[in-house]
Amino acid sequence: MNLVVRFESERDYYQIKHINDMAFGQENEGILIENLRKNQQYVNAISLVAEINDKLVGHILFFPVQIANNEKIHQSLALAPMAVLPAYQNQGIGGELIRAGLEEAKDNGYKSAIVLGHKDYYPKFGFKMAKNWNIRAPYTVPLENFMAIELVEKGLNYVSGTVRYPAEFNDVG
Ligand SMILES: CC(C)(COP(=O)(O)OP(=O)(O)OC[C@H]1O[C@@H](n2cnc3c(N)ncnc32)[C@H](O)[C@@H]1OP(=O)(O)O)[C@@H](O)C(=O)NCCC(=O)NCCS
Structure with a gap:
């Protein structure tokens, strides 16, 4: 499999949606991405695509948030x-996107990342329950689905609080 993970470009927008x-069987996430592109913080986001033989098959977005205490x-x-x-699922493409995104995040100076997602999937890449650091979601979610990762040693030392997502996330059902 000739898999390439690279930054998105504008001509990828349609295929990303x-x-x-x-993948989700609904439009909410694609619309969320389009709305986030209009947020001025999008310049600090990391948006990667996975490509096989010039066909886009996967996408991942990391968007800036704050952990506030x-x-x-x-x-x-x-x-x-x-x-x-x-x-194209279950062939390791999602894993490649996560690894590349976390590496890029670290290169950009971020010390941590958080995710709300499948409790059996993200720990494979080093995510642990955010509760370990007393980091909470702003929504009511099962504790085991809200996770964080330190991108550098002690990246979450003395960090705790509630994650503040941009308002665009409030509309995702
Ligand atoms: C989640 C997703 C991006 C993973 O992409 P992928 O390319 O299939 O991922 P990988 O091949 O790297 O890993 C597949 C693993 O994820 C696991 N997985 C997929 N969906 C899962 C779920 N809902 N819950 C738990 N594990 C899940 C598979 O069982 C597999 O496990 P294994 O490695 O032990 O065999 C893909 O399944 C997807 O697009 N799902 C629908 C959208 C979605 O749920 N996105 C995540 C929102 S948090």
């Missing part, structure tokens, strides 16, 4: 959403 629509605010990145075309 399609991948999300197909009263006046103490830490910058982090939320992994959301990610999607692989159904016919």
